[in-house]
Each structure stands twice: as structure tokens, then as C-alpha cells.
Amino acid sequence: NAGVTQTPKFRVLKTGQSMTLLCAQDMNHEYMYWYRQDPGMGLRLIHYSVGEGTTAKGEVPDGYNVSRLKKQNFLLGLESAAPSQTSVYFCASSAATDTQYFGPGTRLTVL
Amino acid sequence: QQQVKQSPQSLIVQKGGISIINCAYENTAFDYFPWYQQFPGKGPALLIAIRPDVSEKKEGRFTISFNKSAKQFSLHIMDSQPGDSATYFCAASKPHDMRFGAGTRLTVKP
Numbered sequence: 001n002a003g004v005t006q007t008p009k010f011r012v013l014k015t016g017q018s019m020t021l022l023c024a025q026d027m028n029h030e031y032m033y034w035y036r037q038d039p040g041m042g043l044r045l046i047h048y049s050v051g052e053g054t055t056a057k058g059e060v061p062d063g064y065n066v067s068r069l070k071k072q073n074f075l076l077g078l079e080s081a082a083p084s085q086t087s088v089y090f091c092a093s094s095a096a097t098d099t100q101y102f103g104p105g106t107r108l109t110v111l
Numbered sequence: 112q113q114q115v116k117q118s119p120q121s122l123i124v125q126k127g128g129i130s131i132i133n134c135a136y137e138n139t140a141f142d143y144f145p146w147y148q149q150f151p152g153k154g155p156a157l158l159i160a161i162r163p164d165v166s167e168k169k170e171g172r173f174t175i176s177f178n179k180s181a182k183q184f185s186l187h188i189m190d191s192q193p194g195d196s197a198t199y200f201c202a203a204s205k206p207h208d209m210r211f212g213a214g215t216r217l218t219v220k221p
Contacts, residue, residue: 004154031207033207033209040120040213040214041113041213042113042115042117042200042211042212042213042214043155043200043211044211045208045209048207050207056207058208059208059210090154090155092154097143097204097205097206097207098143098145098160098204099145099157099160100157100209101157102147102154102155102156103154104152104153104154105152105153105154
């Protein structure tokens with residue numbers, strides 16, 4: 001049981017490039033979330049999904065898109081990366097609307 | 112506007128001492144209050160959580176104290192150990208909306 005996995009672990013982009021972060025969970029959880037973690041600011045919710053085929057905006061959605069084509073996967077896309085998107089990105093999943101289980105994170109640097 | 116305020120930013124405690132981290136929230140719609148522990152290079156992991164219908168919850172050396180009227184809650188770590196050195200985040204949540212504090216870096220000196 002791997003729990004929540006994220007790929008890649010590290011990535012460096014140039015301004016304007018695009019990329020997709022992949023989150024996978026093997027716990028059959030309905031709910032999945034994408035957060036970003038910045039120094040001194042804790043974690044902030046970007047987008048979330050309450051089930052396959054559904055997505056919704058969180059606290060800081062601008063500049064990001066998401067898709068949930070399969071229940072176990074949740075993709076986070078950056079269409080045109082900006083230096084302000086340099087951050088550590090965490091995916092989480094939950095079975096109910098309380099306990100969330102987090103992945104190991106992706107460290108993204110945008111030059 | 113940060114909806115959950117956490118203090119202190121950093122904390123140094125001697126082995127065997129008590130670590131105390133405090134959080135305050137504003138939105139009374141929050142109904143779930145977890146604490147997460149994060150080690151460097153890892154994702155946050157749930158440590159302990161409480162709902163507002165109880166004032167205290169204890170799990171081993173970790174205790175949450177909750178004051179609903181003051182909209183405050185705190186984490187107490189008894190008999191702190193060097194292995195407890197990590198960053199701790201409080202959070203306040205309602206369905207699909209979890210707001211985190213800025214984190215407290217705890218160092219337990221041997």
C-alpha cells in the first residue's frame with residue numbers, strides 16, 4: 001500500500017514553460033487536493049476534487065488547472081509557469097471530509 | 112488574510128520538557144481541528160485531531176486543548192524527545208476547506 005505518491009519529486013522550469021504534476025492514491029479515496037507550501041505561509045489549497053470527473057477551486061487557484069479523469073489520479077497543470085509558482089506542491093487524499101493523507105511533495109523551481 | 116494564526120514560529124525545548132504550540136481561528140464554521148507533523152523533505156502527517164464538541168483529547172504524549180468560546184486550540188507535547196524535532200502545523204477545517212497555520216519549528220535539545 002503506497003498511499004499517496006507524487007511525480008516528479010523535483011523539477012526546474014523556465015518562465016513560460018508548462019508542466020503537469022501527477023498525484024496517485026491507492027486508498028480508493030473520493031476526495032483529492034492540491035496544496036502549495038511556501039515559507040512562513042503554511043499550506044494553501046489550490047484545487048480539489050470530490051470525485052472522478054469533478055474539480056473545484058481552492059484558496060489560490062490562479063495559474064493552475066487540474067483534472068481528475070480517474071478516481072486514483074489527480075493532475076495539476078501549470079500552463080505558463082511564473083517565478084511566483086516556485087514552491088513545494090503537496091497532494092492529499094481523504095475518504096471523508098476530515099483526515100487528509102499527504103504525499104511526499106514536488107519541489108518546483110521556476111527561473 | 113490568514114484565517115489560522117499559529118505561534119510561536121520556532122520553539123526550543125530541552126529533552127523531557129513540555130512543548131506548547133498555540134493556534135487561533137476566526138471562522139466559526141470550522142468543525143475539525145487537526146495537527147500535522149512534518150519532517151524535512153517529507154509530507155505532513157496527521158498527529159492528532161479534535162472536534163469542537165470536546166475540550167481536550169490525549170493520545171500518548173500529545174494533547175490538544177480546545178477553547179471554543181475563545182476560538183483557540185493548542186498542542187502540548189509532554190516529555191519532549193529529540194525525535195519530536197519537526198515542524199508542526201495546526202489547521203482548521205470545514206468540508207473541502209482546510210486552512211493551515213504558518214507552522215512552528217520545534218527543536219528538542221538532548
